[in-house]
Amino acid sequence: MLKIGITGGIGSGKSTVCRIFETLGIPVFYADTVAKEIMVTDPVLMEGISKTFGEESYTGGKLNNKHIAGIVFNNKEELAKLNALVHPAVFRAFDTWEETISADVPYTLKEAALLFESGSYRLCDKNILVTAPKEVKIQRVMERDGASRAEVEARMDKQLGDEEKIKMADFLIRNEESQPVILQVLELHRQFINLTK
Ligand code: ADP
Numbered sequence: 001m002l003k004i005g006i007t008g009g010i011g012s013g014k015s016t017v018c019r020i021f022e023t024l025g026i027p028v029f030y031a032d033t034v035a036k037e038i039m040v041t042d043p044v045l046m047e048g049i050s051k052t053f054g055e056e057s058y059t060g061g062k063l064n065n066k067h068i069a070g071i072v073f074n075n076k077e078e079l080a081k082l083n084a085l086v087h088p089a090v091f092r093a094f095d096t097w098e099e100t101i102s103a104d105v106p107y108t109l110k111e112a113a114l115l116f117e118s119g120s121y122r123l124c125d126k127n128i129l130v131t132a133p134k135e136v137k138i139q140r141v142m143e144r145d146g147a148s149r150a151e152v153e154a155r156m157d158k159q160l161g162d163e164e165k166i167k168m169a170d171f172l173i174r175n176e177e178s179q180p181v182i183l184q185v186l187e188l189h190r191q192f193i194n195l196t197k
Pocket of ligand 1: 016176
């Protein structure tokens with residue numbers, strides 16, 4: 001089945017765009033949500049985390065977020081170790097999920113904040129980048145999360161810039177007021193269906 005990756009910086013509106021695809025009957029795999037779930041359900045991943053970051057990574061079967069965050073926050077090497085455990089587990093979860101999708105579905109979407117950074121885009125047939133002007137993204141996230149401008153900018157600074165991601169993307173969705181996003185989604189939907197013919 002055709003696999004389409006979709007990503008975008010924080011506040012670009014990638015989750016909103018995915019919901020529009022869902023209304024067209026396209027199943028969406030939300031990689032970041034699944035990553036959080038499997039950290040407390042996938043035995044292979046849990047064992048890897050415990051071995052790498054210590055038994056105190058779990059208390060009573062629950063992830064000790066404080067412990068893990070204390071290790072990986074602002075430490076690139078430790079974060080890379082965590083990602084090296086989590087990303088392959090998410091790939092496995094995606095394969096299992098895809099097996100449950102009806103053959104009548106023309107394609108699936110995989111939404112991931114770190115689609116390009118994780119290398120996950122290479123496993124997709126095509127990739128979409130959702131973009132919006134920086135100021136629009138900041139305003140959206142401040143409103144959505146009740147966060148301050150400084151908090152939003154700090155989160156944005158940790159992500160790869162759109163200039164880098166545009167080079168790797170096959171399709172762009174510009175989620176700004178001047179360009180109705182629903183029409184762009186419908187156009188891509190038409191193109192993806194054509195790709196399956
Ligand atoms: P992301 O998943 O990329 O971080 P979201 O899809 O959560 O972004 O969008 C961020 C916020 O902006 C949400 O509150 C969403 O409802 C809003 N939003 C997204 N796109 C639009 C749009 N085209 N017009 C108005 N609000 C939007």
